[in-house]
Amino acid sequence: MFERVPLLTALAIAITTAACPPPAQQAGALPDEDVAAIRARQDAFVEAVRANDWAAASEIYAEDFVLMIPEAPVMQGRETWREWAMSFNATVTEYNIEIDEIDGRADLAFVRGRFSERLSFEDMPEPISGAGKFLSIWRKGADGSWLITLEAWNSDGPPAEAGAETET
Numbered sequence: 001m002f003e004r005v006p007l008l009t010a011l012a013i014a015i016t017t018a019a020c021p022p023p024a025q026q027a028g029a030l031p032d033e034d035v036a037a038i039r040a041r042q043d044a045f046v047e048a049v050r051a052n053d054w055a056a057a058s059e060i061y062a063e064d065f066v067l068m069i070p071e072a073p074v075m076q077g078r079e080t081w082r083e084w085a086m087s088f089n090a091t092v093t094e095y096n097i098e099i100d101e102i103d104g105r106a107d108l109a110f111v112r113g114r115f116s117e118r119l120s121f122e123d124m125p126e127p128i129s130g131a132g133k134f135l136s137i138w139r140k141g142a143d144g145s146w147l148i149t150l151e152a153w154n155s156d157g158p159p160a161e162a163g164a165e166t167e168t
Helices: 004-019 032-050 054-058 078-086
Strands: 061-068 090-105 108-121 128-140 146-155
Touching (some): 032 146, 061 078
Parallel strands (some): 061 146
Antiparallel strands (some): 128 146
């Protein structure tokens, strides 16, 4: 009987070890060149928005891009975003983004930050200003370019009153 104890103990350890997968390996931080590429794409987006160039601004988004914003259904597709942005008939007079964090692994990254904007409308005597925060998920394509695949943002302002239109 006592001869079996070491054998059973070894068998139990072997089974336990085999059943438990090894800890996940860290792929390492997002390389500096990828962080720089994402920042450059974000800067180009800001410049396109400031120029009210919605076609150029939409190029930051993947074809199957998903946008989740307050008080609206989920929006899908780069072209849908472009049409939505153009539908406001607004002129962007100020637009700024502050990036608080960029991180990721391999071909997946996220950007967390804040935005501020000022929009003028033909039918309104005063421009509208807004500010908020965003979180975007980026994927690196086979060609090495980074595109936003998922984004969510919300305003820092108070919630809209029932029946009122939102500013951003």
